[in-house]
Amino acid sequence: MKRIAVVGASLAGVRAAQELRAQGYDGGVVLIGDEPHLPYDRPPLSKAFLAGTASRESLDLLDTGDLASLALDFRLGVRATGLEPGNRRILLSDGGSVHADGVVIATGGRARTLPGFAGAHTLRTVDDALALRSSLVPGVRVVIVGAGFIGAEVASTCRSLGLDVVVLEALAAPLTSVLGPALAAVCARLHLEHGTDLRCGVSATGMDAAGVHLADGSLVPADVVVVGAGMTPATDWLAGSGLKVGNGVHTDAGLVTELPQVVAVGDVARYGGQRHEHWTNASEQAPVAVANLLTGHTSRTYTPSGYVWSDQYSGTLQLAGHPRQDDSLSFVDGDPSSASFVATWQRDGEIVGVFALNNAKVFNRLRRQALRRPAIV
Structure with a gap:
């Protein structure tokens, strides 16, 4: 070539x-x-x-x-x-x-944008970040639609700047579809412990100059709106x-x-x-x-590690492997109410996924075990 x-x-x-x-x-x-x-x-x-x-x-x-x-x-x-x-x-x-x-x-x-949210910020590029950063002046009220990784990280940053933040999430808890209910509750706890107004199980239908409108007819006042919809x-x-x-x-x-x-x-x-x-x-x-x-042909194949990290408030979240909702979750170092813990998912007696909050040492050891299982199952 x-x-x-x-x-x-x-x-x-x-x-x-x-x-x-x-x-x-x-x-x-x-x-x-x-x-x-x-x-x-x-x-x-x-x-x-x-x-x-x-x-x-x-x-x-x-x-x-x-x-x-x-x-x-x-x-x-x-x-x-x-x-x-x-x-x-x-x-x-x-x-x-x-x-x-x-x-x-x-x-x-x-x-991804949402209908009814013309004028909302998204965050994908450096220019997006610059535009959002310029709007985060003292005293503004920030509403974030979506409590996934990006939404949570933006909320964390806004709180570090001393801003009032409301996070709107359609699921029962942040990242439930990825982590399951027990670990999603930990993510919710991080928001609440740091003064973020987290509202789950709500549907945002659009925005105007006054704020974000919800499906139940209520209004969430906002000066800055961020959509984190993937x-x-x-x-x-x-x-x-x-x-x-x-x-x-x-x-x-x-x-x-x-x-x-x-x-x-x-x-x-x-x-x-x-x-x-x-x-x-x-x-x-x-x-x-x-x-x-x-x-010129497929001589090697790729096995994803499934490794993800996210810095949210006082916590570093780490995830590896490819757990399913029906896998067995166990807390192996600490517990979900503490500031540092590790959990594993098991299937057929093998570790298939590892999650940690502020515990990189144990996470990395168990992560190597999780990677022994084929990733796409």
């Missing part, structure tokens, strides 16, 4: 470019990104960067030495609008195109390409699409019927996808 295009300039795309060089590829690498910025890390956007305690430069994924050694051809501030496999061409929003013998799809996704995979540009898409780009277990010269990594990749929208996953997929792209 004389030239490989990496479409998407966030973590997954950068790791793919680095792996291409690490695995000996010395051809041209084009990195296409729809934002005008050089690649940056996203986790701090809801935490230190939003709080104003981390600089823009601290987010950068590549330093001067990286830029020189990788020798990438950056196409930033331009969006991929089409893929023509037969012509080995990627169409761009500025009317141009890029010829590529191989393609890494790393387009991630866009923050993301939508960025696959629209692949229409007509012949690739199978639908809640992501479909791949085999080696992250290879129906076209062996096209692989997908990161939040946009769907393999084994699943997508995994986490930092670790985006980073760990690159070596497998790149190896298969360079060999």
Whole structure:
């Protein structure tokens, strides 16, 4: 291959470019990104960067030495609008195109919006974070719709700034669908202990200048509204390409699409019927996808670790493995009422998942056991 295009300039795309060089590829690498910025890390956007305690430069994924050694051809501030496999061409929003013998799809996704919430903030990009940060002035009332990881982290940051925060969640407790009711109750406790007004089992229907309206007809006053409703995979540009898409780009277990010269990594990749929208996953997929792209067939397969972390208030939450709702949950170090504990999920006598609050040492030991079981079951 004389030239490989990496479409998407966030973590997954950068790791793919680095792996291409690490695995000996010395051809041209084009990195296409729809934002005008050089690649940056996203986790701090809801935490230190939003709080104003981390600089823009601290987010950068590549330093001067990286830029020189990788020798990438950056196409930033331009969006991929089409893929023509037969012509080995990627169409761009500025009317141009890029010829590529191989393609890494790393387009991630866009923050999901909600009907009736025009004017609400979302948080996916550094520009989103800057816009939200500028609105977090003393005395504003913040309402966050959604108590998932992003919603909880934004709530935590806003409380650290001394702001009044209301979090609205449709589920009975935050992250119930991910953690189950017992651990979801721990997440709810963190909100309440730090002065956040958490309201679960409520449905937000829209917003206006006065605040957020609920399905029961009540109004939650708000000066700033943030919607944390997840993301939508960025696959629209692949229409007509012949690739199978639908809640992501479909791949085999080696992250290879129906076209062996096209692989997908990161939040946009769907393999084994699943997508995994986490930092670790985006980073760990690159070596497998790149190896298969360079060999021209699936020679390696990817097993996700399921590792996720989230900093919320005084707590660092860590999760690994792939537990199911019917797995048995046990507390093995501490208990859910304490400030530090570890829990495991077991299935057929084996640990299949580990959760910890402020207990990295025990978590890491048990995490290695959880990874012994195949991840997609």
